[in-house]
Amino acid sequence: MSAAAITMMLVAMIVLWGGLALAIWNISRFKGEEPESVQRDL
Amino acid sequence: MSSAIEHSDKHRGAFSSRRVFILAAIGSAVGLGNIWRFPYVAYENGGGAFIIPYLVALLTAGLPFLLLDYGLGHRYRGSAPLSFRRAHRAAEGLGWWQVGICFVIAVYYAAVIAWAARYAFFSVDKAWGDDPEAFLFGDYLQAGDPGIGLDFVTGVTVPLVLVWVAVLVIMALGVQKGIGAVSMFFIPVLFVAFIALVVVALTLDGASVGLDALFTPDWGALGETSVWIAAFGQIFFSLSVGFGIMITYASYVGRRSDMTGSGLVVGFANSGFELLAGIGVFAALGFMATAAGTGVDEVATDGLGLAFIAFPAIINEAPLGALIGVLFFGSLVVAGVTSLVSVIEVVISGVRDKFEMTRTGASMAVGVPAALISTVLLGTTTGVYVLDIIDHFINRFGILLVAVVSMLALSWAFRKTGLLREHLNRDGSVQVGTWWQWLIGIFAPAALTFILGNELINNLQEPYEGYPTWMLNTLGWGLAIAVAVLGFVAARVPWRDATFLGDPEIQAQQDERRA
Numbered sequence: 001m002s003a004a005a006i007t008m009m010l011v012a013m014i015v016l017w018g019g020l021a022l023a024i025w026n027i028s029r030f031k032g033e034e035p036e037s038v039q040r041d042l
Numbered sequence: 043m044s045s046a047i048e049h050s051d052k053h054r055g056a057f058s059s060r061r062v063f064i065l066a067a068i069g070s071a072v073g074l075g076n077i078w079r080f081p082y083v084a085y086e087n088g089g090g091a092f093i094i095p096y097l098v099a100l101l102t103a104g105l106p107f108l109l110l111d112y113g114l115g116h117r118y119r120g121s122a123p124l125s126f127r128r129a130h131r132a133a134e135g136l137g138w139w140q141v142g143i144c145f146v147i148a149v150y151y152a153a154v155i156a157w158a159a160r161y162a163f164f165s166v167d168k169a170w171g172d173d174p175e176a177f178l179f180g181d182y183l184q185a186g187d188p189g190i191g192l193d194f195v196t197g198v199t200v201p202l203v204l205v206w207v208a209v210l211v212i213m214a215l216g217v218q219k220g221i222g223a224v225s226m227f228f229i230p231v232l233f234v235a236f237i238a239l240v241v242v243a244l245t246l247d248g249a250s251v252g253l254d255a256l257f258t259p260d261w262g263a264l265g266e267t268s269v270w271i272a273a274f275g276q277i278f279f280s281l282s283v284g285f286g287i288m289i290t291y292a293s294y295v296g297r298r299s300d301m302t303g304s305g306l307v308v309g310f311a312n313s314g315f316e317l318l319a320g321i322g323v324f325a326a327l328g329f330m331a332t333a334a335g336t337g338v339d340e341v342a343t344d345g346l347g348l349a350f351i352a353f354p355a356i357i358n359e360a361p362l363g364a365l366i367g368v369l370f371f372g373s374l375v376v377a378g379v380t381s382l383v384s385v386i387e388v389v390i391s392g393v394r395d396k397f398e399m400t401r402t403g404a405s406m407a408v409g410v411p412a413a414l415i416s417t418v419l420l421g422t423t424t425g426v427y428v429l430d431i432i433d434h435f436i437n438r439f440g441i442l443l444v445a446v447v448s449m450l451a452l453s454w455a456f457r458k459t460g461l462l463r464e465h466l467n468r469d470g471s472v473q474v475g476t477w478w479q480w481l482i483g484i485f486a487p488a489a490l491t492f493i494l495g496n497e498l499i500n501n502l503q504e505p506y507e508g509y510p511t512w513m514l515n516t517l518g519w520g521l522a523i524a525v526a527v528l529g530f531v532a533a534r535v536p537w538r539d540a541t542f543l544g545d546p547e548i549q550a551q552q553d554e555r556r557a
Contacts, residue, residue, distance in 0.1 A: 001250045001253055001254040001257070002254055002258055004090065004257075004258055004259055005089075005090060005253065005254045005256075005257035005258040005259075006257070007090075008089070008090025008091070008093060008257045008258070008259050009090065009253065009256075009257040009321075011090075011093060012090070012093045012257070012317055013317065015093065015097060016310060016313045016314045016316075016317050017314050017317070019306075019310040019313075019314075020307070020310035020311055020313075020314045022310075023303070023306035023307040023309075023310050023311075024307055026303050026306065026471055026472065027060070027064075027300060027303040027304060027306075027307055027471060029471070030300050030303055030471035
């Protein structure tokens with residue numbers, strides 16, 4: 001692989017997978033309010 | 043809790059937690075297009091340089107539009123028609139238009155899943171032999187001349203019926219026990235299976251040749267309009283936005299959930315999976331090119347050609363070919379089923395809300411006709427042509443058109459984006475500013491309108507794939523127009539007296555103040 005291809009592959013990985021990791025870290029800090037019980041479909 | 047929200051949660055069902063919702067939304071967004079469309083689109087449009095327009099499209103159109111769907115469904119706590127109706131009396135037709143599009147997509151999407159399931163078994167003994175293309179169209183699909191026939195192909199019909207039976211069971215089980223449970227199990231399985239596939243593909247001779255072809259940047263491509271169109275198109279089609287799915291799923295989430303944080307996870311998970319698919323697919327294509335002594339450009343392809351012709355050829359030559367086949371086609375089936383479930387849920391949810399039906403009743407009322415139409419149209423020797431035409435037209439002049447109209451209507455005619463922004467910010471971990479309203483009201487619709495106009499001109503100038511005019515006029519243009527018209531006709535049907543048509547959030551706040 002060329003140096004340019006390796007660089008762009010790493011950039012894509014860092015941005016997209018890093019973005020995902022950051023997004024998961026963000027919501028894990030922010031619990032919010034969960035429903036009290038599982039609701040049945042009627 | 044207000045009676046409206048209590049009714050909504052108890053009667054309509056709900057996801058048991060934010061995690062289940064996020065997995066279900068990822069299951070919907072990650073579909074066949076992530077695996078067989080993104081790698082080729084990126085390769086054809088600048089390679090490594092494509093990441094720039096792709097990111098711009100994700101951040102300026104994809105994620106803002108995803109949050110619009112989330113805001114609408116979460117605020118108004120209903121299916122697409124009910125959410126639009128609660129937003130504004132005149133908006134309901136947009137919701138039914140989206141429901142109609144989802145019904146059409148479900149009809150043909152099931153067929154591709156059935157083919158992939160069959161090919162997972164074919165992989166074990168490489169049943170396609172030395173000529174996968176001849177096998178696909180001749181032995182397997184038994185494709186005749188373009189048209190609509192009733193010559194059923196057993197090898198297609200049987201798995202198609204089985205796919206529908208499985209989907210109907212999932213839908214009848216409900217939001218949490220059906221959709222939620224399937225997503226909780228299958229999305230981790232999909233990611234693990236695909237990672238295993240990528241690891242095996244990376245060990246093949248020539249894998250680096252494929253990756254080099256995919257990631258070598260062509261910076262000159264950034265100056266071409268077509269590359270930016272491709273990036274916005276890929277993001278839009280990949281995220282499952284604009285046709286009711288995310289509205290429906292967001293209506294099943296707890297009232298005080300963090301929707302903006304969830305949206306970021308879903309958006310980046312979807313794009314992250316696309317990148318993974320690009321690496322796996324092009325590593326395998328690099329192996330194929332090296333084995334054949336040709337360039338990657340000679341073997342690179344997308345869609346049905348990639349899945350059912352190129353991959354069987356790769357499986358023929360590769361060590362551990364059967365394993366690659368089972369992992370690849372198994373991933374297609376899982377990604378397809380979790381997406382199909384979300385598509386048909388838009389229809390079931392709309393029918394349930396409108397007619398106050400039970401979950402099982404609505405699942406059967408929607409699922410059985412869909413399964414019958416699907417089997418009759420797609421289980422035959424002409425099914426592949428029907429699928430190709432419907433898919434082409436409903437994506438462009440169905441999904442794309444309703445998305446643009448919905449964004450413009452909510453922004454300018456009904457003026458709801460300010461309210462939805464406040465709603466998203468109330469419990470959101472990431473705050474959206476007024477810039478979001480500008481992106482939704484001007485930038486994203488402008489970008490999508492440009493793509494739509496381009497497609498319209500192309501399709502009017504040159505009949506799609508040279509199909510007979512009557513097929514394009516009925517299954518293509520005709521169906522896309524009919525779905526829109528029927529949507530606004532359906533909006534004329536009155537709601538049941540028990541259905542609350544106000545803003546459930548306002549009522550909940552009033553009830554909280556009284557308590």
